[in-house]
Amino acid sequence: MIFLLPAPDMVAQNWAQIKKDIETSKNSPLYVKDILKKPFSIDTVAIARLSEFESFKDSIAFHGELGKVYGPFGKEQYLIQVLAENPNQFNRVGQIFIDTAIIYYPRADSLANFIIRQIAIGNRSFEDMASTYSMGGEGATQGDLGWIAAGYTLPQLDKALLEKEKGDLFKMWTRRGVHIIRKSDHTQTFRGYALLLMIRWKS
Missing domain, CATH: 3.10.50.40 (Chitinase A; domain 3)
Structure with missing residues (x-):
């Protein structure tokens, strides 16, 4: 039996479409829960310093565009969307x-x-x-x-x-x-x- 792996460009296209679907949904947490059926959490990230970030999550919290989905990251293949921001x-x-x-x-x-x-x-x-x-x-x-x-x-x-x-x-x-x-x-x-x-x- 032969198993065919998806070509790298196809994988990239799939991620691009998934991210676009999340970004264009009216309620992305609900879309992830009901349509994609993936586990998620909503975290508030406080930005302490601008010269260094503890993780990619902190960097996205500061630099990320509102509504945009980033990733995937890590072995668990996390996607991260910036939902809201507040100044300090x-x-x-x-x-x-x-x-x-x-x-x-x-x-x-x-x-x-x-x-x-x-x-x-x-x-x-x-x-x-x-x-x-x-x-x-x-x-x-x-x-x-x-x-x-x-x-x-x-x-x-x-x-x-x-x-x-x-x-x-x-x-x-x-x-x-x-x-x-x-x-x-x-x-x-x-x-x-x-x-x-x-x-x-x-x-």
């Missing part, structure tokens, strides 16, 4: 971190003041000082933490960032040490949440 505020944050587990508190405070002063008078750039002094991973990115959504940093930092202007530099203490923070851009609104329809094709 984002701040572009720079940081120089001084760890008080390594440098004693008074010395850390003195160093932080020195760094801020050197940047303020124009002797050194924030990026240069971050590369030289920061004890966190952001030293490798010259202090740039990227765009971070409101609600995903410490509450006191969220509050301070909303009150500060682009370019403002300030110092903040936590249990880990002292953080020299720069608000690198104006607060902006981007897609912060997306409602995703997750369709599992293989059960």
Whole structure:
């Protein structure tokens, strides 16, 4: 007995038609349930950062076009449709971190003041000082933490960032040490949440 496998272009055409059918249905969850008879879930995905995404699902939540179906992904051959979106505020944050587990508190405070002063008078750039002094991973990115959504940093930092202007530099203490923070851009609104329809094709 000979089994014939579908040609790759035929498989692609089938997926394209399935995705188009879902996209053009008036109620895609109901269409998936009653017509396609496939298991699905509806998930709200919160977008925390714009510089990196934890998975393809997070990336689609931010970049995906409303109503469009993406995939298939993974062994289960998931299809993902963006059903809805909501905005959130984002701040572009720079940081120089001084760890008080390594440098004693008074010395850390003195160093932080020195760094801020050197940047303020124009002797050194924030990026240069971050590369030289920061004890966190952001030293490798010259202090740039990227765009971070409101609600995903410490509450006191969220509050301070909303009150500060682009370019403002300030110092903040936590249990880990002292953080020299720069608000690198104006607060902006981007897609912060997306409602995703997750369709599992293989059960």
